[in-house]
Amino acid sequence: MRIVFCGGCNPVIDRVALADELARDPALTGLDVEVDISGCSRSCAAVQELVSTRPGVVVVAGRHLDGTLLEPAQLAAAIRQKLSSPKE
Numbered sequence: 001m002r003i004v005f006c007g008g009c010n011p012v013i014d015r016v017a018l019a020d021e022l023a024r025d026p027a028l029t030g031l032d033v034e035v036d037i038s039g040c041s042r043s044c045a046a047v048q049e050l051v052s053t054r055p056g057v058v059v060v061a062g063r064h065l066d067g068t069l070l071e072p073a074q075l076a077a078a079i080r081q082k083l084s085s086p087k088e
Helices: 015-023 072-084
Strands: 002-005 034-038 057-061
Touching: 002 015, 015 034, 015 072, 057 072
Parallel strands: 002 034, 034 057
Antiparallel strands: none
């Protein structure tokens, strides 16, 4: 798993805490996936994309995961679910 961060100029979420929580998850450790974590909805880590078109990539833009608004406490679980779900 790779994690890409924005510069952190205007965060509304704790980017580092989210990344640490994901990194501690053994189910995600060996996956060939990328999580682009931006602290706000500007989505700088994903070059201003709110939803990635690249396979195996999820975009966190502030309180949004792939364009869906979530509470900050829900982000890690939603990322885990999305990355560990079988692909169709």
